[in-house]
Amino acid sequence: MYRPNTLKQRIxxxxxxxxxxxxxxxPFATQVICEAGFDFIIIDHEHGIGDHMSLGVQLLALESSxxxxxxxxxxxxxxYMRRVLDLGAAGLVTPSVETADEARRIVDWCRYPxxxxxxxxxxxxxxxxxxxxxxxxxxxxxxxxxxxxxIETVEGVRNAAEIAAVDGIDMIFIGPYDLSASAGVMGxxxxxxxxxxxxxxxxxxxxxxxxxxxxxxxxxxxxDMYERGYALISSGSDASRLHDAxxxxxxxxxxxxxxxxxxxQAD
Numbered sequence: 001m002y003r004p005n006t007l008k009q010r011i012x013x014x015x016x017x018x019x020x021x022x023x024x025x026x027p028f029a030t031q032v033i034c035e036a037g038f039d040f041i042i043i044d045h046e047h048g049i050g051d052h053m054s055l056g057v058q059l060l061a062l063e064s065s066x067x068x069x070x071x072x073x074x075x076x077x078x079x080y081m082r083r084v085l086d087l088g089a090a091g092l093v094t095p096s097v098e099t100a101d102e103a104r105r106i107v108d109w110c111r112y113p114x115x116x117x118x119x120x121x122x123x124x125x126x127x128x129x130x131x132x133x134x135x136x137x138x139x140x141x142x143x144x145x146x147x148x149x150x151i152e153t154v155e156g157v158r159n160a161a162e163i164a165a166v167d168g169i170d171m172i173f174i175g176p177y178d179l180s181a182s183a184g185v186m187g188x189x190x191x192x193x194x195x196x197x198x199x200x201x202x203x204x205x206x207x208x209x210x211x212x213x214x215x216x217x218x219x220x221x222x223x224d225m226y227e228r229g230y231a232l233i234s235s236g237s238d239a240s241r242l243h244d245a246x247x248x249x250x251x252x253x254x255x256x257x258x259x260x261x262x263x264x265q266a267d
Contacts, residue, residue, distance in 0.1 A: 001126065002129050006066065020041055021236065022237060023044045023237045023238060025058070027057045029238035034065040040069070041062065044071075045071060045084075046095050055071065068091075071089040071091075076105065076106065082119055086125040086126065090144070091147060092106075094147075095175070097149040104166055104168075106149065107166065110168075111142045111168060112142055120138070127141075146170050146171065148169075148170060148171035149172060150174070151179075152177075154179075171231075173212075175214070176217055190218075202228065213232035213233070214233060
């Protein structure tokens with residue numbers, strides 16, 4: 001249902017925000033995460049389990065909390081993005097954006113005329129309360145929705161300055177793991193070449209006046225990331241949090257009864 005995008009407002013005021021991924025497509029896992037107090041949740045339709053129907057139920061599950069829902073779409077596809085926004089997502093994270101033209105297409109798909117070509121049906125969509133707040137939604141949607149583009153390929157890095165300069169893009173979200181893979185050193189996020197590319201994207205965002213987002217990098221603290229200029233950090237997921245808690249519990253049990261600990265789960 002319609003509500004102001006407090007996440008976007010907070011970032012615009014210079015606040016730092018912290019959130020979690022959701023990959024399970026479960027409304028109950030979503031509710032647990034949101035009730036815990038995260039600022040936002042990114043519901044992942046690129047790598048996660050879920051579709052538009054499960055997304056709608058997940059959005060229902062978080063309405064009792066102030067947590068803001070973003071959706072990482074699986075690809076640059078206008079109809080998919082429009083449906084996600086019509087369901088009531090507060091913003092989109094689009095993977096592997098490599099050119100300014102692609103960024104402009106995203107803005108075009110996600111903004112109502114005259115600033116874009118998003119299909120307009122505010123009288124019927126869930127995002128407006130199925131029309132109850134149609135006028136307010138139609139008047140504010142272009143400014144209310146947060147659009148983040150992921151730069152996570154070598155080509156995206158080359159064009160980072162042009163991408164960041166696109167009007168309507170609110171955030172540059174750096175994907176360090178995919179970037180390392182694109183550079184031929186998958187998983188080596190501290191590789192000098194990867195570090196240099198990340199720094200160039202950070203600079204491009206700064207020059208364009210766009211906020212920065214990313215995941216929590218290995219070996220870095222939240223303080224480290226925020227000090228580098230990131231406004232939004234997402235760390236962990238419903239699946240990883242469940243996995244980590246279960247592994248830790250089983251480890252304690254095996255140690256308590258003198259059983260060997262699985263070396264793959266020893267840390």
